[in-house]
Amino acid sequence: MKKALLSLLILMSLIGCTNVTTLSNDSTTNTSSSTTTLSTDTTLPIVLATPSNITMNESYVLSWDPVDLATSYLIKINDQVISVSETSYDLSTMEHNHFYDIQIKAINQNNESLYSEIMELQLFDTIDETINTYYSINSTSDYYLDLIGYGDILDIRYNHIPSDTDENSSFWEFEDDILSINQEFLSSLPVGGYLFIVYFTTGVMSVEITLIENTGPYPIYGQTLKQVMGEDVVIRFDIMNCEFIGLSGNGIEGTDYTFENNILTINSSCLDPLFLDNPTRNIIIGYEFSVGEDTIISFLIIQR
Structure with missing residues (x-):
């Protein structure tokens, strides 16, 4: 066998x-x-290129370069995905006063590309107002700014960096219409002017903060203020651990103003008559603070 x-x-x-x-x-x-036959077919799937040169014009029209062999494109806007056959897309109809993360990929019948890098769209209406304020790097308190009537704050950008990054994390808070910026953050910056972009639910606005080296009390809006007929003048002070004593000049009396929570309010009933004869005049009002046995005196200039 x-x-x-x-x-x-x-x-x-x-x-x-x-x-x-x-x-x-x-x-x-x-x-x-049995006989085994090895395949000699080395053909690989064609990989589509990732869309590039992605731009957006002033009318919020998104565009990019065509991708070879692509038959359509997917636009990812936050969690929404839109399919288009062209290399442009109009974003202006989207809801305003929001941030949007945008990515694009190319596709055809058999393949697709990777998504492009995230592009941030800031679709905000412009609030036609710039607030100019001051802050002393010698201050022992945070910076405070009253922002009434603008809605909630979505973000604040300093040097165009989102505030939730490691570099700018947690430098601000917004509660009861009062913006506070961390004293430690501001005091770490050199003396000079800084632009903060504030994104509200109603639009975007600029706030300029000039860092100074005051050691005594000062009004955060500066010494020169504008008054509208019939409206009170409201000034926030950084009192620098001093105590407010009062105002003087141009016949102002104790019943013409209040000082509470570091906010000075001068009644319009006191100011309006002073502008009747000369609406272009400067009204100078002195203010006085004390620290220990010392007295600090300075002044405000009120204009129409």
Whole structure:
């Protein structure tokens, strides 16, 4: 039996069988053969290029360069995905006063590209107002600014960096219409002017903060103030650990103003008559603070 099996194996090798499987038990022995063919097809799927040169014009029209072999494009806007066949898309109809993260990928029947890098869209209406304020790097308190009627703050950018990044993290708070900026953050900056972009739910506005080196009390809006007929003048002070004593000049009396929570309010009933004869005049009002046994005196200039 062994000789017969050996002869069979030799015969099969002579006729070109390359793979032999031998099954055996006590009574029978079976053999089988198969030929394996290796594929020589090395064709790989065509990978589409990622859309590039993505830009947006002043009318909020998004555009990008065409991608070879792409038949359409997917635009991812936050969690929404939109399919387009062109290489542009109008974003102006989207809801204003929001931030949007935008990515684009190219696709065809068989393949798709990677998404492009995230592009941030700031779709905000412009609040036509710039607030100019002052802050002393010698202050021991945070910076405070009253922002009434603008809605909630979504973010504040300093040097165009989002405030939730490591570089600008947690430098501001907004509660009860009062913006506060961290004293430690502001005092770390050199003396000079700084532009903060404030994004409200109603639009975007600029706040300029000039850092100074005062050691005594000062009004954060500066010494020159504008008054509208019939409206009170409201001034926030950084009192620098001093105590407010009062105002003087131009016949002003104690009943013409209040000073609470570092906010000085001068009644319009006191100011309006002073402008009747000469609306272009400057009204000078002195203010006085004390610190220990010392007295600090300065003045405000009120204009129409």
